[in-house]
Amino acid sequence: MVCFCFLVDQKRKVRSSKPAAGTCSRCRSGVSVADMKTVTRFCYLPFYCKSWKAIICTFCGALLKSYR
Template sequence: MVCFCFLVDQKSVVRRSKPVAGTCSRCRHGALVADMQTATRFCYIPFYWKSWKAIVCSFCGSILKSYNT
């Protein structure tokens, strides 16, 4: 009998950000335009990266809108 066990996780990181005019629709705090990077890892070894832009709340951290780059 063969048993396969895979450990895959995904981590999103904000690379850089700057303030943008507007507020969060959930908590009414300020928003940021952020360059995001998502890394997918298999057994703690990253094998796929994706970069994208997002409008993120500076207080609660929710992603309000995302853009592909």
């Protein structure tokens, strides 16, 4: 028996953030430390949820460094 299950989506959401020292290497804007949450859904059902910290740009939204 073969069962196919397709990845539907993976969403990243910023739960909270606070300013940090430094600048973005891409646009030279300010950065912040954010508590992130990633939710992965398979076949439209929530399958996996993970919380982690990241340094993101406040202007362009680039993910500069992640702490998992």
